[in-house]
Amino acid sequence: MGNKSLTLIGLGPMGLAMVNTYLDNGYQVTVWNRTAAKAEPLVARGAVLAPTVEEALAANELVVLSLTDYDAVYAVLEPAAGSLSGKVIANLTSDTPEKAREAAAWAAKHGAKHLTGGVQVPPPLIGKPGSSTYYSGPKDVFDAHEEALKVLTEADHRGEDAGLAAMYYQAQMTIFWTSMLSFYQALALGQANGVAAQDLLPYAKMQFAMMPHFLDLYAQHVDTASYPGDVDRLAMGAASIDHVTHTHADAGVNTTLLDAVSAIFHAGMDKGFAENSFSSLIEILKKQAG
Numbered sequence: 001m002g003n004k005s006l007t008l009i010g011l012g013p014m015g016l017a018m019v020n021t022y023l024d025n026g027y028q029v030t031v032w033n034r035t036a037a038k039a040e041p042l043v044a045r046g047a048v049l050a051p052t053v054e055e056a057l058a059a060n061e062l063v064v065l066s067l068t069d070y071d072a073v074y075a076v077l078e079p080a081a082g083s084l085s086g087k088v089i090a091n092l093t094s095d096t097p098e099k100a101r102e103a104a105a106w107a108a109k110h111g112a113k114h115l116t117g118g119v120q121v122p123p124p125l126i127g128k129p130g131s132s133t134y135y136s137g138p139k140d141v142f143d144a145h146e147e148a149l150k151v152l153t154e155a156d157h158r159g160e161d162a163g164l165a166a167m168y169y170q171a172q173m174t175i176f177w178t179s180m181l182s183f184y185q186a187l188a189l190g191q192a193n194g195v196a197a198q199d200l201l202p203y204a205k206m207q208f209a210m211m212p213h214f215l216d217l218y219a220q221h222v223d224t225a226s227y228p229g230d231v232d233r234l235a236m237g238a239a240s241i242d243h244v245t246h247t248h249a250d251a252g253v254n255t256t257l258l259d260a261v262s263a264i265f266h267a268g269m270d271k272g273f274a275e276n277s278f279s280s281l282i283e284i285l286k287k288q289a290g
């Protein structure tokens, strides 16, 4: 049974949800926020507002950070770096893998251990079943604090490299943002043809529900670097994406997104992948040797 006491720095919507969840679960929580007034409802529920970052750090071994980005992390911690020794920083601030690696090295320089976290759910789902957070960093440190971290969400430790949690998070956000834009693109086409979003919605859901089948098949292609054109050929895909783009252009809809997608298909055609599956487009996207 771990020590049910921690410090949480950063009281945006996410940090507020986290502190409330810890309080609901009987934790003693010390908080600090640049705008101290945001702590008032938490103090009313029993949280302790530390007057300085130094005092917030001194209160507990485990320090959870929920800040806008890593620039904000340094803005808060750099002036108090002398108080970091012996602390475990669970940094649930989103940013790039490179910044997470730098922060882990920076924390180590000041005698602290760093766990990177990538929270996969919005604030209302903190503390709710089915939510999850990617973690990376030293496994023994993660194990020692897993119980406290799991109060917020399920905790999925992805490896020792501090950048990994951020990489998984950004990979997932890549899928989220681009697929949501494809949804809006389809809705714009619908609107241009007098079809409401609500009328396209069931068909969009059907399309998304079919995606896992494709993901399973094409992940295998990518991992084996073999792109057999037995189910689909890139030449067919390139013709199809041209039809899609022309359909949107004819309807007067913005084609910026589709032009970018089309450019990738045609780069694959130019490379001679016409008879391969369109999964061969990974060869256009991936990091090039040298």
Ligand code: NDP
Residues within 6 Å of the ligand: 009, 010, 011, 012, 013, 014, 015, 033, 034, 035, 038, 066, 067, 068, 069, 071, 072, 075, 076, 092, 093, 094, 095, 119, 120, 121, 122, 123
């Ligand atoms: P906000 O940007 O609203 O939180 C901002 C927090 O960072 C506040 O406490 C703010 O202080 C503080 N802050 C920002 N800049 C500085 C600075 N220069 N110096 C000191 N403090 C600073 O973010 P959220 O609460 O929404 O999210 C927190 C983290 O969680 C982010 O990294 C976000 O990407 C991630 N996340 C958020 C999700 C969401 O849906 N909200 C979902 C998944 C992850 P002040 O109150 O004084 O402004």
